[in-house]
Each structure stands twice: as C-alpha cells, then as structure tokens.
Amino acid sequence: MNAGEWLAKASARLDAAGDLDAAVDAAWLLCEATGWSRSSLRTRRGEALDAVVLDRIEAWLDRRASGEPLQYVLGTADFMGLRFHCDARALIPRPDTETLCDLALQALRGRIRPRVLDLCCGTGAIGLSVARFRPDARVLLTDVSADALSLAEENAGALGVSNAEFARGDLFDAAGEEAFDLIACNPPYLDEADMAALQSEVRREPALALFGGPDGLDFYRRIARDAPAHLKGGGVLLLEVGQGQADAVRDLLSWGQCAVHEDLNGIERVVEARVI
Ligand code: GLN
Numbered sequence: 001m002n003a004g005e006w007l008a009k010a011s012a013r014l015d016a017a018g019d020l021d022a023a024v025d026a027a028w029l030l031c032e033a034t035g036w037s038r039s040s041l042r043t044r045r046g047e048a049l050d051a052v053v054l055d056r057i058e059a060w061l062d063r064r065a066s067g068e069p070l071q072y073v074l075g076t077a078d079f080m081g082l083r084f085h086c087d088a089r090a091l092i093p094r095p096d097t098e099t100l101c102d103l104a105l106q107a108l109r110g111r112i113r114p115r116v117l118d119l120c121c122g123t124g125a126i127g128l129s130v131a132r133f134r135p136d137a138r139v140l141l142t143d144v145s146a147d148a149l150s151l152a153e154e155n156a157g158a159l160g161v162s163n164a165e166f167a168r169g170d171l172f173d174a175a176g177e178e179a180f181d182l183i184a185c186n187p188p189y190l191d192e193a194d195m196a197a198l199q200s201e202v203r204r205e206p207a208l209a210l211f212g213g214p215d216g217l218d219f220y221r222r223i224a225r226d227a228p229a230h231l232k233g234g235g236v237l238l239l240e241v242g243q244g245q246a247d248a249v250r251d252l253l254s255w256g257q258c259a260v261h262e263d264l265n266g267i268e269r270v271v272e273a274r275v276i
Pocket of ligand 1: 189
C-alpha cells in the first residue's frame with residue numbers, strides 16, 4: 001500500500017468514527033511513523049509503506065478510531081517548540097497554556113537566578129519550558145498526582161533539564177516555607193456543568209486534572225489565599241483560567257496588582273497578580 005492510499009483509507013475510517021479532524025490526524029500518524037515532514041507529504045503519496053511502518057500506523061489508527069486523543073496515541077505533544085512525552089497520566093499540554101508560558105518568561109526578565117514554582121505541573125509543560133529557556137532559574141514542579149509527577153520527571157530527563165526539582169503534594173503543601181519570584185499554575189478549572197458535557201476525548205484525560213469543584217473556582221480560592229506567603233517582594237502569580245472565569249479570579253486576588261491577558265484566540269486566559 002502506498003502512502004496516499006493509506007491516508008485515504010485512514011481518513012475515511014477516522015471520519016466514520018466521528019473524528020472531526022480525520023484527514024489531519026491521519027497525516028500526523030503517517031508522518032510520525034515515517035519521520036516525514038508534513039510539508040513533504042504531498043510529493044510522497046506514491047511511496048510504498050514498508051511492513052514495519054504499516055504495523056505501527058495500523059495500531060495507532062485503531063487507538064485513534066476508538067477515541068483516544070491523538071497526543072496519547074503518539075505519546076508526544078509539542079509545546080513551546082519542545083516535545084513532551086504525553087500519556088494518560090496527565091493532561092495534554094494545550095496551546096492556550098503557551099500564553100501563560102510566554103508571560104512567565106517575560107515576568108522573569110531582569111531577574112537573576114529566579115526561583116520559580118509550577119503548581120499542578122502535570123506533564124511539566126510550564127515548569128520545564130521555563131527551566132529550558134531560563135537555564136539560570138531553579139524551578140520546583142509540584143503535583144498531587146504521583147503519576148503526573150513521574151511523567152514530568154521523565155520529561156525533564158528527555159529535555160535535558162537539570163535545573164528542575166519535583167515534589168509531590170496538594171498545592172502549596174509541597175512547596176515548603178520558601179518564597180518564589182514566580183508562581184505559575186494551570187489548575188483544574190472545569191465546573192460541574194463542563195464535566196457533564198465533556199467531549200469524549202477529554203474524558204480520556206485524568207478528571208483530577210480537569211475538575212475545579214462545583215463552580216470550577218476551588219483551586220483559585222486556595223491559591224489566592226496561600227500565594228502571598230510564598231511570593232517574594234515584587235513576585236508574580238500567573239494563573240491560567242477557563243473561558244469566562246477571569247473576572248471572578250481577579251476578584252480573589254485583591255492583595256496584588258492584577259492584569260488579565262488574552263490567548264491567541266482573544267479569550268481572557270491568564271490572570272496575573274504582582275505583589276505590591
Ligand atoms: N483546558 C482544559 C479543557 O478545557 C481544562 C484544563 C484545566 O482544567 N486546567 O479541556
């Protein structure tokens with residue numbers, strides 16, 4: 001079978017399985033298995049696929065057609081130009097969160113050897129990106145989930161990050177008495193109604209990483225209460241928020257100088273509070 005034939009067959013199967021991005025997903029599977037670039041696909045459609053590649057993409061296709069998210073099937077997700085290992089131990093890093101990461105790197109400009117805390121680190125996408133792009137920083141990544149933390153530690157190894165530490169615990173329980181220059185967090189923030197209406201793919205992600213209590217704001221309340229004791233003078237807290245939550249979260253941060261930042265879709269996505 002050649003590449004073009006497989007792509008046609010795979011997209012039809014994914015489409016029938018209800019995948020809204022069937023053709024794109026089929027192309028991803030093929031490119032990841034062959035090592036081909038996405039842009040070279042058009043000219044390589046006539047190339048035959050060898051048995052090893054075919055075995056692998058057929059297995060991936062089965063998993064994708066059963067509704068498993070593409071990043072879990074591939075085992076990787078790209079974030080901030082870095083490649084993270086990704087599986088059902090943690091939430092898939094999303095492009096929305098790159099907005100928070102960019103803001104984190106901006107907030108650290110001019111600070112020498114900053115101390116950074118990534119709460120609810122999941123795959124480690126935020127904390128490890130900061131650690132990679134600011135080798136002088138020392139980053140503590142924490143999560144209540146031992147599974148998530150083990151994935152984050154694997155990612156630190158794969159990315160060659162040595163300026164990161166890991167601790168397991170519930171929010172600030174894992175952070176000791178220390179004060180930080182920057183605290184970044186993408187907490188679970190979906191409310192009960194969101195959880196009831198989850199896309200089937202998102203249901204494959206850990207509920208622990210998604211559910212933020214009845215109104216989705218439980219974690220923000222606790223972080224807003226405890227963050228000041230863990231921030232240095234001039235320190236910055238950056239919180240990713242769900243659509244429509246920015247005002248409520250800003251109201252919780254009356255101790256700080258606040259700003260709200262939009263993501264690339266123009267949605268209010270990050271609330272910042274700076275210690276006055
Ligand atoms: N952004 C995720 C979603 O909408 C939720 C992530 C989170 O709760 N932090 O699926």
